[in-house]
Amino acid sequence: MATTIRTETKTPTDLREWLKKVDEIGELQVVTGANAEEDIGMATELLGRTRPSKATIFDEIPGYKKGFRVLSNGLGSFARIALTLGLPIDASPHELVKRWQERVRKGIPTIAAEVTKDGPVFENVLRGDQIDCTIFPAPKFHEFDGGRYLGTGSFDITIDPDENWVNLGTYRVMVHDKTRLGFYISPGKHGRQHRDKWFARGQKMPVAFVAGGDPLLFLAACTEIPYGITEYDWAGGVRGTPYRVVKGPVTGLPIPADAEIVIEGFVDPNDKAIEGPFGEWTGYYASGEREEPVLRVHAIYHRNDPIILASPPNVPPDEQSFYRAFMRSARLRGDLEAASIPGIVGVWCHEVGGSRLFNAISINQRYAGHARQVGHAAASVHTGAYLGRYVVVVDDDIDVMDLEQVLWAMCTRSEPAESIDIIPRAWSGPLDPRIHPDKKGFSSRAIIDATRPWEWRDRFPISQLPTPAMKQKALDRWGWLVGKGERPKSRG
Numbered sequence: 001m002a003t004t005i006r007t008e009t010k011t012p013t014d015l016r017e018w019l020k021k022v023d024e025i026g027e028l029q030v031v032t033g034a035n036a037e038e039d040i041g042m043a044t045e046l047l048g049r050t051r052p053s054k055a056t057i058f059d060e061i062p063g064y065k066k067g068f069r070v071l072s073n074g075l076g077s078f079a080r081i082a083l084t085l086g087l088p089i090d091a092s093p094h095e096l097v098k099r100w101q102e103r104v105r106k107g108i109p110t111i112a113a114e115v116t117k118d119g120p121v122f123e124n125v126l127r128g129d130q131i132d133c134t135i136f137p138a139p140k141f142h143e144f145d146g147g148r149y150l151g152t153g154s155f156d157i158t159i160d161p162d163e164n165w166v167n168l169g170t171y172r173v174m175v176h177d178k179t180r181l182g183f184y185i186s187p188g189k190h191g192r193q194h195r196d197k198w199f200a201r202g203q204k205m206p207v208a209f210v211a212g213g214d215p216l217l218f219l220a221a222c223t224e225i226p227y228g229i230t231e232y233d234w235a236g237g238v239r240g241t242p243y244r245v246v247k248g249p250v251t252g253l254p255i256p257a258d259a260e261i262v263i264e265g266f267v268d269p270n271d272k273a274i275e276g277p278f279g280e281w282t283g284y285y286a287s288g289e290r291e292e293p294v295l296r297v298h299a300i301y302h303r304n305d306p307i308i309l310a311s312p313p314n315v316p317p318d319e320q321s322f323y324r325a326f327m328r329s330a331r332l333r334g335d336l337e338a339a340s341i342p343g344i345v346g347v348w349c350h351e352v353g354g355s356r357l358f359n360a361i362s363i364n365q366r367y368a369g370h371a372r373q374v375g376h377a378a379a380s381v382h383t384g385a386y387l388g389r390y391v392v393v394v395d396d397d398i399d400v401m402d403l404e405q406v407l408w409a410m411c412t413r414s415e416p417a418e419s420i421d422i423i424p425r426a427w428s429g430p431l432d433p434r435i436h437p438d439k440k441g442f443s444s445r446a447i448i449d450a451t452r453p454w455e456w457r458d459r460f461p462i463s464q465l466p467t468p469a470m471k472q473k474a475l476d477r478w479g480w481l482v483g484k485g486e487r488p489k490s491r492g
């Protein structure tokens, strides 16, 4: 039975409007009394691992001011991702993926941020002796974390000192004490490239850290937006209206006028403290703890009753790997098509690999070598390069979002001795659990060609997968046997 799909939703303008809309669709719950030392982390892990599960606001957190809240599991449903991106909230997962990938393929037009003089973020301004980062209920998310993390569903705003472009990147932020924050950026990330440039000049890097903001801006900040493009402009393009930014009084960086919490300061190359360990997206504490540069806080701005947007990684599949699979799959597809590779039918960066370690691409094979070209490109383009491991290329009869179908194709259409290429010394980093602690930096990639071999594809055994028409007919007629649809009335 065909479902009616509502038209695209209007993208909310900030976190508060977003929460109102999430509440309207019945996907918001509020919990009071959970503590930040343990409860919020445990509850977040459970929520992130269960789908569907509601976006959850924690309020009245013991030891903190009432109204100082934490929002977790914000993006843990297709409907909430759709709402954030302005897509129809009642479309099926496949339809949503198709629509979003089409939008990305057409190219997201950029809309420059609009500079304003003021905004709700300045409802409370803390300077000098008033500076205290510990007033916010930053949770300890995992049992063995080395501290409280104020920055997970957050982003850091930095500027390239040579090329003068602004980047928004999600890089975890730990609270050292009232006036110092620690943050970790993996090698090669845009914020890290900025930092390397500032430090190479022997200068401190200005940073504005946004601990709770508009979910769309957060999604942009944790997605591989191309080098040189400011995430404000990209996210502005997605929602069709410019972001409102204010020039940060301390750093001059553009900060979101409607953000919940913004902290400005400077990072000195010679001022370091231990950061971590932190439960990471691979499901391990792989980068351990090490010295990282410290952000010295010069000013804190926050709205009344501020909300920390939290999105800690847990063992995948979890909330984070889910929304990142959605975003990254579209970007990977865009990267492949930008490389002029034809015949891409489906792309899915599977949640189980944290949306990086196990990526599947289906193609309509057009020529000899096509499948290998796709696999190698997917492992090397911007979106797929960092800390990848397996790329599987399958034929277009395989649903790439269906992990079991992808594995079935691997089991039956690849022949290990012939079908696997290895790329050595590719881009990895400290977070890779499988690389020896003294040898972090590089890792290899396996490109698995699980397509029917080009030369004898016409003689490859016919698969028993039902054709789409037959599958639909079976569902219409017999779906009730498996709980899909109504049992037809007996004709007596």
Ligand SMILES: Cc1cc2nc3c(=O)[nH]c(=O)nc-3n(C[C@H](O)[C@H](O)[C@H](O)COP(=O)(O)O)c2cc1C
Binding pocket: 152, 153, 154, 167, 168, 169, 170, 171, 172, 173, 184, 185, 186, 187, 188, 189, 190, 191, 192, 221, 222, 223, 224, 225, 311, 312, 313, 320, 324
């Ligand atoms: C919740 C969350 C936390 C993240 N933490 C980090 C981090 O601590 N360090 C890091 O390098 N990348 C981290 N990432 C990944 C980056 O946000 C991602 O690679 C993004 O594309 C970086 O921005 P850039 O492309 O502008 O460098 C995190 C992503 C998410 C969703």
